Amino acid sequence: MSTAVRRQPAPKPDRIDPITTSVIQGALENIAIEMGYKLMRMSYSSIIRESEDFGAALVDAEGRGLAESAQSTPLQSGPIPGYVRGIQRILKERGDVIRPGDVIMHNDAYSGASHGPDVAFIVPVFVQGRLIAFAATTAHHLDIGALSPGSCGIVEAIDAYAEGLQFKAIKVYDRGVRNDAVWQIVRDNIRASDLVVGDMDAQVAAARIGAERMVELVERYGLETFEQACGALMDHAERLMRQAIAKLPDGVYRAETAIDGYLDSDDPNKKELPIVVTITKKDDSLVVDLTGTAPQVPDRPINMPLEGTADIAIWLTIRSVLLDTEVHGHIPVNAGLIRPITIVAPKGCLANPTFPAPTIARFCPGNQLADTVMKALSQAMPGNVSAGIGNLKVIAFSGLKDETHWVHMEIFEGSYGGRLGKDGMDAVDTLYANTRNNPIEDIETHLPLRVLRYELREDVAGAGKWRGGLGSVREFTFLSDGGASVEGEGHRYRPWGFLGGGEGMPAKLDLIQNGASRALPSKVPYMQIGKDGHFVCYGPAGGGYGNPFERDPAKVADDVLDGVITPETALRDYKVVVSAKGVIDEAATAKRRAARQ
Numbered sequence: 001m002s003t004a005v006r007r008q009p010a011p012k013p014d015r016i017d018p019i020t021t022s023v024i025q026g027a028l029e030n031i032a033i034e035m036g037y038k039l040m041r042m043s044y045s046s047i048i049r050e051s052e053d054f055g056a057a058l059v060d061a062e063g064r065g066l067a068e069s070a071q072s073t074p075l076q077s078g079p080i081p082g083y084v085r086g087i088q089r090i091l092k093e094r095g096d097v098i099r100p101g102d103v104i105m106h107n108d109a110y111s112g113a114s115h116g117p118d119v120a121f122i123v124p125v126f127v128q129g130r131l132i133a134f135a136a137t138t139a140h141h142l143d144i145g146a147l148s149p150g151s152c153g154i155v156e157a158i159d160a161y162a163e164g165l166q167f168k169a170i171k172v173y174d175r176g177v178r179n180d181a182v183w184q185i186v187r188d189n190i191r192a193s194d195l196v197v198g199d200m201d202a203q204v205a206a207a208r209i210g211a212e213r214m215v216e217l218v219e220r221y222g223l224e225t226f227e228q229a230c231g232a233l234m235d236h237a238e239r240l241m242r243q244a245i246a247k248l249p250d251g252v253y254r255a256e257t258a259i260d261g262y263l264d265s266d267d268p269n270k271k272e273l274p275i276v277v278t279i280t281k282k283d284d285s286l287v288v289d290l291t292g293t294a295p296q297v298p299d300r301p302i303n304m305p306l307e308g309t310a311d312i313a314i315w316l317t318i319r320s321v322l323l324d325t326e327v328h329g330h331i332p333v334n335a336g337l338i339r340p341i342t343i344v345a346p347k348g349c350l351a352n353p354t355f356p357a358p359t360i361a362r363f364c365p366g367n368q369l370a371d372t373v374m375k376a377l378s379q380a381m382p383g384n385v386s387a388g389i390g391n392l393k394v395i396a397f398s399g400l401k402d403e404t405h406w407v408h409m410e411i412f413e414g415s416y417g418g419r420l421g422k423d424g425m426d427a428v429d430t431l432y433a434n435t436r437n438n439p440i441e442d443i444e445t446h447l448p449l450r451v452l453r454y455e456l457r458e459d460v461a462g463a464g465k466w467r468g469g470l471g472s473v474r475e476f477t478f479l480s481d482g483g484a485s486v487e488g489e490g491h492r493y494r495p496w497g498f499l500g501g502g503e504g505m506p507a508k509l510d511l512i513q514n515g516a517s518r519a520l521p522s523k524v525p526y527m528q529i530g531k532d533g534h535f536v537c538y539g540p541a542g543g544g545y546g547n548p549f550e551r552d553p554a555k556v557a558d559d560v561l562d563g564v565i566t567p568e569t570a571l572r573d574y575k576v577v578v579s580a581k582g583v584i585d586e587a588a589t590a591k592r593r594a595a596r597q
Contacts, residue, residue, distance in 0.1 A: 237332050
C-alpha cells in the first residue's frame with residue numbers, strides 16, 4: 001500500500017536577499033527619474049522645463065517615501081510623502097476613500113505641502129485591488145491666483161487666503177472621470193491659464209506613468225517580495241544614518257543666524273528675525289530643536305510650514321553633511337533616513353506657524369534655516385561643511401498684452417562658502433534649492449525682456465584659506481510696460497566665515513527708471529515698471545573657510561588674473577603682494593604675513 005506524500009509549501013523567508021532588494025531599489029529610483037524627465041519634456045513653462053523646479057517621487061500606502069527623482073530639487077521631491085499623508089488625513093475626515101483611477105490635486109501648506117504654488121498631483125497605485133503606493137509629481141506654477149501676478153514675490157499677503165487658490169485633496173479625476181468643473185475653476189482664477197494648466201496636465205501624465213511602472217514592477221516580482229524589499233530599503237537607509245550619527249561626539253551644538261524680514265518696515269517684529277538651531281546628539285540619534293527662533297509673522301508670508309519646508313531644510317542638510325555622496329557613494333533616499341532625527345519646533349514660531357498665517361514666501365527663510373543647521377553641525381564635523389552661504393532671490397516679472405497675462409519667474413543664484421580644500425562654488429543655487437538658471441536665449445525668445453548683463457560679481461568673496469564663492473550680476477530691462485515683485489534674503493546679514501575665514505558680502509538690488517536709480521530691500525511688493533525700466537540684481541558672496549593668510553599665494557595670484565579680486569584686495573585680505581599681471585613679490589609677501597602673525 002502506497003502513501004501519497006503531499007509536498008508542503010516552502011516556508012516564507014523572513015528576509016529578502018540583498019540582490020533582489022538592490023534591483024528593486026534601482027527600479028524605484030529609475031521610475032522616479034523617468035517621471036521627472038517626462039514632466040520636463042511635456043511642460044510648457046521655463047520654470048519646469050529649464051529651471052527644473054519640480055519634484056517626482058514614489059510613496060508607500062502609509063505615506064513613507066520610497067524613492068525620489070534625482071534631478072529635481074529637494075524642496076519639491078522631499079515634501080511629497082507629507083503631501084500624501086495630508087490628503088489621506090483630509091479624505092478620511094471627509095469620509096471619502098481613494099479609488100483606482102483617482103488623481104488628487106493638493107497644495108495645502110498646513111497639510112504637508114511646501115507652499116501654495118507647489119501643486120502636487122497624486123495617483124494611487126492599486127495591485128490586486130489593494131492600494132499599495134502612490135506616484136506623485138509637484139511643480140512650481142507661475143500663477144496660482146494670488147493678489148498680484150506671479151506666484152512668488154507675494155510678500156504683502158496677510159493670510160493664507162491672500163496667497164491664491166487652495167487645493168485641499170481635490171479629486172481632479174474621480175475613478176478615471178475628469179472633473180471638468182474643477183479644471184474650469186482653475187482656468188478662470190489664474191493668470192496665464194494655458195501655461196499653468198498645460199503644466200498641470202503634464203504633471204498628471206507623468207504621475208500616471210510612474211503608477212503604471214510601479215504596477216509592472218510589482219507584477220514582475222510579486223507583491224510580497226516588493227513589500228519586503230521596500231521594508232529592507234528603509235531599514236538599510238536608517239542603518240546608514242544611525243552609523244553616521246554614532247560617529248559624532250555626544251553633545252549639544254547650537255547656532256544662530258537671522259533673516260532680513262521686512263527691512264523697510266517700522267514694526268520691529270517684522271525684521272531682523274533670529275533663527276536658532278540646537279542639535280543634541282546622543283548615541284545614534286539627533287534632536288533638532290528650533291526653540292529661540294522668532295515668532296511667526298501673522299500677516300506676512302515668510303513663515304515656514306514645519307512639514308514641507310522646515311523639516312526638508314533640516315533633513316537635507318543633515319543628510320548632506322553626514323552622508324556626503326563623495327565619501328559614501330550612492331545613498332538611497334527614503335523614509336529610513338529620517339527615522340533617527342526628531343524635530344522640535346515651538347508652535348507659532350517662524351518654522352511652525354499656525355493657520356492662517358501666510359507661507360508663500362517661505363523659500364529664502366527655509367534656506368537660511370538650512371544654513372543655520374549646517375553652522376550648528378560645523379562644531380561636530382568641521383571638515384564636512386562650507387562656510388556661510390549666500391542666499392537667493394526670486395523675481396516675478398509680468399505684463400499684460402491683448403488681455404492676456406505673461407508671467408515669468410526668475411531665480412537669482414546665491415553662492416557657497418569655502419570648504420575644506422576647496423573654494424566655494426560661484427553663482428549657484430544653494431542647499432535645498434538646486435534649480436537651474438534660465439538660459440538668456442529662452443528668456444528673450446518668449447518674453448518682452450532683455451538681459452543686458454550676466455556676469456560674476458567681483459571683489460566681494462569672503463576671504464579665507466579657501467575663499468567664498470561669488471554671486472552673479474544680472475541686469476534685465478523691460479521691452480514693454482510690465483511689473484515685478486521680489487522675494488529674497490541676505491541684504492542685511494553677511495554670510496558667516498568659518499575657522500578664521502572672513503564674512504561674505506550681502507546681496508543688493510537696484511531699480512533704474514527714467515534715469516534714476518534706487519536701492520530696493522530684499523522683499524518688494526508688486527510694482528509697475530515702464531518700458532526700459534531696469535532691474536540690476538547683485539548676488540551675495542559666500543563666507544571664507546580658514547585663515548586667509550594661509551591661502552596659497554599662487555591661488556591669490558590666479559584670482560587677481562581672473563579678475564575675481566584686485567591687487568589691493570589681495571594685499572588687504574591675504575597679505576599677498578601681487579601685480580595686476582599676477583606676478584607675486586614673494587619676499588614682500590613673506591614679510592607682510594610674518595608681520596601680521
